[in-house]
Amino acid sequence: MSLLEIRNLTKSFGGVHAVDDVSFDVEEGEVFTIVGPNGAGKSTIFNLMSRFYDVTDGTIKFDGREITGLRSDEIAGIGIARTFQNIELFDHSTVLQNLLVGRHTKRKTSFIENVLFTPRVRAEERAHRRAAEDVIEFLDLHAYRNKMIAGLPYGVRKVVEIGRALACGPKLLLLDEPASGLSVEETQDVAFWIEDMQKDMGLTILMVEHDMSLVTQVSDRVLALNNGQMLSMGTSEEVQSDPKVIEAYLGVEEVG
Amino acid sequence: MRIHFKTKYDDDINLFEDGRKMFWYGLLVVLAILLPFMLDEYLLGEAVNVLIWAVAGMGLMILAGHTGQASLGHGAFLACGAYMEVWLQNKGVPFLLSLPLAGLFAGIVGAIVAIPALKMSGIYLAIATLAMGVIAEDVIILLEPYTGGIDGVFLGAFTLFGMEIDRYINPDKFYWTCLGVVIIVTFGYANLLRSSTGRAFMAIRDSEISARAMGINVARFKTIAFGLSCFVTGLAGALLAHYMGAFNYEAFLILISIQLLLMIVVGGMGSIHGAFFGAAVVGFLPQVVTMVREVVTTVAIPGLDMGIFALILITIIIVEPLGLYGRWIKIRIWFELFPLARRDMFRRNKSYLKTERMK
Amino acid sequence: MEVAQLLLGGIASGCIYGLIALGFVLIYKATESVNFAQGDMMMLGAFITLQLVNTDYWGLPFWLAIPLAIAIMAAIGYALEALIIRKLFGQPQFAVVILTIAIGFVLRFIAGFIWGHEPQSLETPFIGVNLRFSGLVIGMDEVFVIGVTLLLTLLLYLFFAKTKLGMAMQAASQNQLAAYYMGVPVKRINGLVWAIAGGTATVAGVMFAARGAIDPSMGLLGIKAFAAAVIGGFGSLPGALLGGLIIGIIEPFAARYGAPGYSQIAPYALMLLVLIVRPNGIFSQVQSKKV
Numbered sequence: 001m002s003l004l005e006i007r008n009l010t011k012s013f014g015g016v017h018a019v020d021d022v023s024f025d026v027e028e029g030e031v032f033t034i035v036g037p038n039g040a041g042k043s044t045i046f047n048l049m050s051r052f053y054d055v056t057d058g059t060i061k062f063d064g065r066e067i068t069g070l071r072s073d074e075i076a077g078i079g080i081a082r083t084f085q086n087i088e089l090f091d092h093s094t095v096l097q098n099l100l101v102g103r104h105t106k107r108k109t110s111f112i113e114n115v116l117f118t119p120r121v122r123a124e125e126r127a128h129r130r131a132a133e134d135v136i137e138f139l140d141l142h143a144y145r146n147k148m149i150a151g152l153p154y155g156v157r158k159v160v161e162i163g164r165a166l167a168c169g170p171k172l173l174l175l176d177e178p179a180s181g182l183s184v185e186e187t188q189d190v191a192f193w194i195e196d197m198q199k200d201m202g203l204t205i206l207m208v209e210h211d212m213s214l215v216t217q218v219s220d221r222v223l224a225l226n227n228g229q230m231l232s233m234g235t236s237e238e239v240q241s242d243p244k245v246i247e248a249y250l251g252v253e254e255v256g
Numbered sequence: 257m258r259i260h261f262k263t264k265y266d267d268d269i270n271l272f273e274d275g276r277k278m279f280w281y282g283l284l285v286v287l288a289i290l291l292p293f294m295l296d297e298y299l300l301g302e303a304v305n306v307l308i309w310a311v312a313g314m315g316l317m318i319l320a321g322h323t324g325q326a327s328l329g330h331g332a333f334l335a336c337g338a339y340m341e342v343w344l345q346n347k348g349v350p351f352l353l354s355l356p357l358a359g360l361f362a363g364i365v366g367a368i369v370a371i372p373a374l375k376m377s378g379i380y381l382a383i384a385t386l387a388m389g390v391i392a393e394d395v396i397i398l399l400e401p402y403t404g405g406i407d408g409v410f411l412g413a414f415t416l417f418g419m420e421i422d423r424y425i426n427p428d429k430f431y432w433t434c435l436g437v438v439i440i441v442t443f444g445y446a447n448l449l450r451s452s453t454g455r456a457f458m459a460i461r462d463s464e465i466s467a468r469a470m471g472i473n474v475a476r477f478k479t480i481a482f483g484l485s486c487f488v489t490g491l492a493g494a495l496l497a498h499y500m501g502a503f504n505y506e507a508f509l510i511l512i513s514i515q516l517l518l519m520i521v522v523g524g525m526g527s528i529h530g531a532f533f534g535a536a537v538v539g540f541l542p543q544v545v546t547m548v549r550e551v552v553t554t555v556a557i558p559g560l561d562m563g564i565f566a567l568i569l570i571t572i573i574i575v576e577p578l579g580l581y582g583r584w585i586k587i588r589i590w591f592e593l594f595p596l597a598r599r600d601m602f603r604r605n606k607s608y609l610k611t612e613r614m615k
Numbered sequence: 616m617e618v619a620q621l622l623l624g625g626i627a628s629g630c631i632y633g634l635i636a637l638g639f640v641l642i643y644k645a646t647e648s649v650n651f652a653q654g655d656m657m658m659l660g661a662f663i664t665l666q667l668v669n670t671d672y673w674g675l676p677f678w679l680a681i682p683l684a685i686a687i688m689a690a691i692g693y694a695l696e697a698l699i700i701r702k703l704f705g706q707p708q709f710a711v712v713i714l715t716i717a718i719g720f721v722l723r724f725i726a727g728f729i730w731g732h733e734p735q736s737l738e739t740p741f742i743g744v745n746l747r748f749s750g751l752v753i754g755m756d757e758v759f760v761i762g763v764t765l766l767l768t769l770l771l772y773l774f775f776a777k778t779k780l781g782m783a784m785q786a787a788s789q790n791q792l793a794a795y796y797m798g799v800p801v802k803r804i805n806g807l808v809w810a811i812a813g814g815t816a817t818v819a820g821v822m823f824a825a826r827g828a829i830d831p832s833m834g835l836l837g838i839k840a841f842a843a844a845v846i847g848g849f850g851s852l853p854g855a856l857l858g859g860l861i862i863g864i865i866e867p868f869a870a871r872y873g874a875p876g877y878s879q880i881a882p883y884a885l886m887l888l889v890l891i892v893r894p895n896g897i898f899s900q901v902q903s904k905k906v
Contacts (some may be wrong), residue, residue, distance in 0.1 A: 092461070382712060398877070561724070569713070570718065
């Protein structure tokens, strides 16, 4: 059984099919990347998985469980964490607090215990903090631990978003364009982190990305979409040499 | 410049990050306890007023400052607490029980109000709560059997630990009672902010969509925020009832609700300190304004307090969106860094309006 | 006959609510925030007219004073935007809401300081002039109110639909940054929107004053106009007018046929109901944010 099974997934807004009959599996421990031109439906798939949108048709099975009926806030709890294309951090909190919010699904104390700050809460806070510290260590965020998000450079914020998703302790990590807007060096860091997350933490990663060098470097398999439809699936090399993909990106070559 | 070297996680988890901070806040509490020996009866009454406004301000701050849900009708919950306290006291319920019950009543009403309010955001929530505040005035009059209608109600002294406490007969004991409530509420509020519930509130404030993705049940936590906020505001209402002694619906006009929100903005949104700074301004501004005015003219100018308060508010919003507390922090940092502070250190970025409308 | 009489009075006051709501909508469309001082601007407009018209003050002819008052209030509206509101350019909606509430308080204080807190009446040409149609008494003030509202709505409609400036305003309201790139002077446009809002506020104020006494706290009427704006949908000018009419008509009927004590709740209850059913207004423009 695959960790993620997507079957005949369709989403239409009005009459437009943003995602049209898409099916694919993501195996445990795999880095799976979705590529495609703008408007191909990549982010829509993420939003369907996050349950921000309701599916029009099709199924999404995670860990053998159908998730299309869950609420959006139940998704993190079953082990799917995500980042956002346009950075959606909690701007008026510190990096540490952002990571601690990532631990929300692991909370066991009620709000009344929180108000009283019982010893159980303290123990829980310490445990959250240790987990957050592991993430800080992994992503090398020490220098920014107590800095407000609002004042941080773009590249750092992008990393904090990955950190916040990691703090959730997910099985499946959804990365929505993790390298967009980053410099070559920063992109390289992201590539190493993705490899480490896959190899050392055993995470499964589903990624949307435009930067083909990053895609080639880290992806086990790649799915190319165009106009919401599946164009090609396989290794990065296979997809990139697929005539249909070339056609979608560059247009039809006129003969004669 | 002082650098605090943290050696364990508890340094961040504890209420005070180091002994020095603990000392200063401890000193503040001691001073507050000794205040009745330093002030005359009139000023002590004003100090009580500040304490009650601080409690009400903290109540609204939970909702508006930390969860991002602005309410322009919180006077309604002040009224819930006040009238419930009157009812319970008349039934002979002891103060130690009636006070939390009055708060609880307001909290439950708040949690119920939250149900329709959950779906609203931004100005629509502000307008809806404003309408609720206006309706509350009429509802108070309609519920005459409990509220005394237009004539209002009377509330005498209460008994605490075997002592009869009345605002006029033993103002010092009344002051200490209020101070006790302030300290307990502040402590609970600070606890909230250093735990997962408080972080969930702030997450909802900053990005609802992201909060959802992190597994926060937004509806549930907004309801909790409403409930806690109204509970605390209800406590303030109960204290206010004893403070006013006799009152009717005019004590909870919509302008009171608006003033409460303006107060925490002046103090500084998103910090407990802001509620206290704001309460101090609202409490002592009238005396200061009167003192200054008497230098110029002996004729009373109606509405002068509110006019000046509004001018202060306009100035603060334009030059210091984080309120008096924000300014206080900047001044403190400036002194700590002296002479290294740069002029542009706190410069704000200008930006174009980011629309959430999709057309 | 009684129903017709109530209806007429309701329509007349509905026009006033509608015009205040029109001010809300104008500014909301342009800046995506609400001017909580709109009611107080109406109050100020009414008092400025009173200053110009009443024989105790300057005693100018009514029909000369009105355009003058509108011009003064438009200037004040522009100045408020240019000197205060503009400082918050790009700041969150909430800051502007608080700021305009504070401006409202200041305006109320200034009016109270200049004209006192006692209710005063504007001397209009229609006091006590009535038209009679077989038992139905139509006050000249009512005719005036309804007529002016229709005229003003038509003018605003033509302005936004036909003139270049009006269309630039619409563009700026839909996407500030894009409008800026296209060469629309966004800041100046916002100032002009505030000027127009000041003008309509004056008209609403004069109409209110034509039907009763005015005092500095009459700006609280703005809260009722919120009901109109919400019912009509915050983004729609005709909607605001329609919402105003609905509120205006409900009021006298609730007072006549409803239980005493409950009737004044009616407009607010209706507004809350609308908000509960359509949390973002009837013609909702706010959609969930795209991520």
